[in-house]
């Protein structure tokens with residue numbers, strides 16, 4: 001039965017494969033059975049290691065390349081077969097725009113607007129990315145970050161319903177990056193569906209409603225940032241006081257599902273239940289009048305999740321389910337710490 005309560009995805013791929021070169025050992029399969037769905041108005045980030053297949057995937061979604069196998073739909077249309085109908089409704093920012101260096105920004109905009117249905121005013125598009133004061137400058141005179149912003153302005157010329165951004169903030173200084181993030185957020189707030197690739201995990205954490213992490217042509221894990229992080233343990237670090245005499249040895253409480261690493265007086269706990277473990281630990285410390293110096297408790301970061309996935313992949317094939325973090329080794333047995341009495 002079809003679920004009619006959920007809107008049809010604005011962007012969807014099912015069983016997508018993309019191959020470079022001939023079949024067999026002479027070729028290379030860059031995308032290996034990828035499924036994804038992006039809801040209308042959603043901001044979706046595609047992350048992954050170098051060569052994971054992000055650009056190869058994006059190019060198929062954009063209608064710039066044919067899938068080797070599988071099905072792709074954007075706004076319900078086939079990006080290749082229905083290209084004429086779809087092209088005016090999407091905006092594309094490639095990894096490199098490649099606009100002619102001799103043209104000024106205003107001329108570039110006019111040329112591009114001539115090819116775009118319902119284009120907004122060129123100056124308005126340049127203003128959106130902070131390049132209006134540079135409108136009379138030639139493209140070849142722009143810095144790398146300014147070129148990135150010109151690429152974005154041209155992608156926005158046609159009021160796209162779906163915007164594909166391939167590494168939109170690469171090469172931008174922190175201020176320019178912050179203003180591009182603001183612009184992307186505004187576009188999303190106005191209902192634009194955005195699919196972006198990025199190497200900046202902070203960018204995905206800041207912007208994305210949902211994300212997927214690719215490795216070796218497959219989506220290894222995906223969901224909201226919270227869902228992705230839930231598969232990775234939180235960390236609690238602290239330092240125990242120097243102890244003497246009969247109090248030299250202490251037993252930490254049994255903390256189910258938590259692993260414990262000791263390095264002198266420094267203790268590192270890894271736990272799937274940050275609040276529960278922290279509550280137990282603080283109760284234990286209060287009962288034993290133990291001061292936990294340099295106490296630091298934090299959820300897993302997207303960077304830790306990403307590195308765990310990359311490491312799992314390098315160590316013999318990435319997992320196909322949400323990747324587990326560093327394995328919690330210890331069971332609920334208490335851990336003896338400190339010098340023996």
Ligand SMILES: Nc1ncnc2c1ncn2[C@@H]1O[C@H](COP(=O)(O)OP(=O)(O)OP(=O)(O)O)[C@@H](O)[C@H]1O
Nearest residue numbers: 020021028030048049050051052053054055056057
């Ligand atoms: N034209 C091509 N011919 C052969 N192999 C290619 C071609 N383009 C890409 N590849 C290979 O396909 C794989 C995926 O490349 P792709 O550019 O999609 O990765 P990516 O995730 O976007 O990487 P990055 O983060 O480095 O931009 C890589 O191993 C790359 O070398």
